[in-house]
Amino acid sequence: MIIPKLALRNLLGAGLRTWLNVLVLSFSFVAIIWTQGLYKGMGDQAIHSMIDIEYGGGQYWHEKYDPYDPLALQDAHGKVPASLKKMIGNGQATPVLITQGVIYPSGRFQSVLLKGIDPSQTIISLPSGFIDVEGEELPALIGSRMAKSTGLKIGDMVTIRWRDAYGTFDARDAMIVHVMSTTVQSVDEGQIWIPLKKMQELTRMEDEATLIIVSKDAVNPPDIQGWEFKSLDVLLKNIRELVEVKTAGSSIIYVILLLLAMLGIFDTQVLSIFRRRKEIGTLMAMGLTRAKIIGLFTLEGAMHSVLAAIVAAVYGIPLLIYFAKKGWAMPQAVDSYGFAIGEKLFPTYSAGLVIGTTLLVLIVTTIVSFLPTRKIAKLKPTDALRGKLS
Amino acid sequence: MENTYLIKTKDLVKTYRMGGGYLIALNQVNLEFKEGEFAGLVGPSGSGKTTFLNIVGSLDSPSEGSAVVMGREVESLSHKEAAELRNRYIGFIFQTFNLLPVYTVFENVEFPLLLLGLNAAERKKKVMNALEWVQLADRAKSRPAQLSGGECQRVAIARAVVKVPSIILADEPTANLDAENSHNILRTMERLNQELRTTFVFATHDEKVIRYLRRKITLVDGKVAKDEIIEQQDIKGDNR
Numbered sequence A: 001m002i003i004p005k006l007a008l009r010n011l012l013g014a015g016l017r018t019w020l021n022v023l024v025l026s027f028s029f030v031a032i033i034w035t036q037g038l039y040k041g042m043g044d045q046a047i048h049s050m051i052d053i054e055y056g057g058g059q060y061w062h063e064k065y066d067p068y069d070p071l072a073l074q075d076a077h078g079k080v081p082a083s084l085k086k087m088i089g090n091g092q093a094t095p096v097l098i099t100q101g102v103i104y105p106s107g108r109f110q111s112v113l114l115k116g117i118d119p120s121q122t123i124i125s126l127p128s129g130f131i132d133v134e135g136e137e138l139p140a141l142i143g144s145r146m147a148k149s150t151g152l153k154i155g156d157m158v159t160i161r162w163r164d165a166y167g168t169f170d171a172r173d174a175m176i177v178h179v180m181s182t183t184v185q186s187v188d189e190g191q192i193w194i195p196l197k198k199m200q201e202l203t204r205m206e207d208e209a210t211l212i213i214v215s216k217d218a219v220n221p222p223d224i225q226g227w228e229f230k231s232l233d234v235l236l237k238n239i240r241e242l243v244e245v246k247t248a249g250s251s252i253i254y255v256i257l258l259l260l261a262m263l264g265i266f267d268t269q270v271l272s273i274f275r276r277r278k279e280i281g282t283l284m285a286m287g288l289t290r291a292k293i294i295g296l297f298t299l300e301g302a303m304h305s306v307l308a309a310i311v312a313a314v315y316g317i318p319l320l321i322y323f324a325k326k327g328w329a330m331p332q333a334v335d336s337y338g339f340a341i342g343e344k345l346f347p348t349y350s351a352g353l354v355i356g357t358t359l360l361v362l363i364v365t366t367i368v369s370f371l372p373t374r375k376i377a378k379l380k381p382t383d384a385l386r387g388k389l390s
Numbered sequence B: 001m002e003n004t005y006l007i008k009t010k011d012l013v014k015t016y017r018m019g020g021g022y023l024i025a026l027n028q029v030n031l032e033f034k035e036g037e038f039a040g041l042v043g044p045s046g047s048g049k050t051t052f053l054n055i056v057g058s059l060d061s062p063s064e065g066s067a068v069v070m071g072r073e074v075e076s077l078s079h080k081e082a083a084e085l086r087n088r089y090i091g092f093i094f095q096t097f098n099l100l101p102v103y104t105v106f107e108n109v110e111f112p113l114l115l116l117g118l119n120a121a122e123r124k125k126k127v128m129n130a131l132e133w134v135q136l137a138d139r140a141k142s143r144p145a146q147l148s149g150g151e152c153q154r155v156a157i158a159r160a161v162v163k164v165p166s167i168i169l170a171d172e173p174t175a176n177l178d179a180e181n182s183h184n185i186l187r188t189m190e191r192l193n194q195e196l197r198t199t200f201v202f203a204t205h206d207e208k209v210i211r212y213l214r215r216k217i218t219l220v221d222g223k224v225a226k227d228e229i230i231e232q233q234d235i236k237g238d239n240r
């Protein structure tokens, strides 16, 4: 009972040194929570946009479809199953046909994914309405990244070549009717969206699809022969892992900051045990056991983290709330991170994050504070009183 | 307690390993101290005075022989039991005062009472009482750094007596003080000894201290060379 009181007295009595340690520790505190929150927000936002613009409420994949195997794409299509026709009719699902193609923007050669989608679909927020064009013209929708890498603009004509269902090459000129700006790269980079009906005609894949996107409010998608249902959990697995890796990666710097703080505390502990040998001897003479003295010194060190938590709360909470409200403007370069991020990021801080970080810092500080005190366990009272440290 | 001695040593030997051989700091010391004594160990430097106080104070253990303090054999006490013995029955006064620098005067004196688990009201009463004794009640809120050496030692005395221990062990308490301060604290200790019956054992070679002693034990090379009772004749006149 008296030990915490004494520890706090000693800690505050040490003045500037204590506050320096506390300040560094509080920085790492806030920084860790801030980055973790930022990445959590980033992940949430990315997942949200991917659901919104690409995945819907899950997808049926043709059994041969494998997004990582372009060669398999040739055979990854089949008649839209009858059992899904009703859902499609009700606006609860929409088919997408995908095939490998090549475009020749200003004479160059570039391979693309040709994607056919129903212009009137409302399942995903891809702006397919732009290719809802009457007439003979083949309208095409591309993303801003694609536009940048190919140099294509609205109104440009581009030659597209593909193999049809029977392996015969065919080609058509398409007109870029819209360039969409999206945070989701996987509907943008290297892709051309054209109306599904036209694509089915051109590729001679009447009524066929590669995948069928189900709406978010469709419940219990049925099992269908030849098609595999991919739930959102499956579809988002990769991106979730990616976010985790990024989060861990960018936390390294704050772990280093934390280590610095720990080094400071370790150092303070070693020094204070050395300088206060006589005090330790005096405490022993007054009847404090070694275990209690070790507890006292450990607690003194560990209390750095308590003070740091308080200090961090004082400036950290307003700061974190501010960013959670106002968002964090992302630099352009972040686009190359590989997942969808808006221009503004809204960090999300969970109670688990804050409590977890606090506990982590507390535990690490306690261990670091305890380690140097083991010297006390071997200290003889007479040596301590004479200012000796064996 | 079955005997009337607070401290009783029997053939007490303390040796230190030095290089190849041994250094004998205490050699067959047999001493007894009764309640209310005002005794001092004197003798040349290195004669074993501090070593004796350390063993009696259960800060150190004998190499041979035994030391019984408050009915407990010091050499057979565990670390925890020794701490308990010191906490309850023994007050220490050091040459270098050894106050805790970050604590106020009040907190320094309060410390042993915190260890004994007294409540705040009791602590306050006893601390202020002890500070009255050493005439430092008005400095309760000061820190050791703001006090003179004599004042520091008076705080240390207050800290030693606040729990009303049976024994106070004082190792060279006046070595860092001038004559006036030395007399001041010695008179304080003498008064405590007479009014509270606290047993004082000093280790000193300070003539000023020796003049206050009522029993003078001379150590030479770790042996008791002389053990004399000093009659308090002219001392009361206080022209020491």
Ligand SMILES: Nc1ncnc2c1ncn2[C@@H]1O[C@H](COP(=O)(O)OP(=O)(O)OP(=O)(O)O)[C@@H](O)[C@H]1O
Residues within 6 Å of the ligand: B016, B017, B023, B024, B025, B043, B044, B045, B046, B047, B048, B049, B050, B051, B052, B203, B205
């Ligand atoms: N920890 C130790 N290791 C080795 N030798 C020691 C130790 N402590 C004391 N001694 C030796 O034991 C002898 C007695 O020392 P002690 O400190 O008891 O003397 P003292 O009478 O108090 O001397 P002084 O008047 O100088 O304080 C000395 O020769 C000293 O060098």
Ligand SMILES: [Mg+2]
Residues within 6 Å of the ligand: B049, B050, B051, B171, B203
């Ligand atoms: Mg000595």
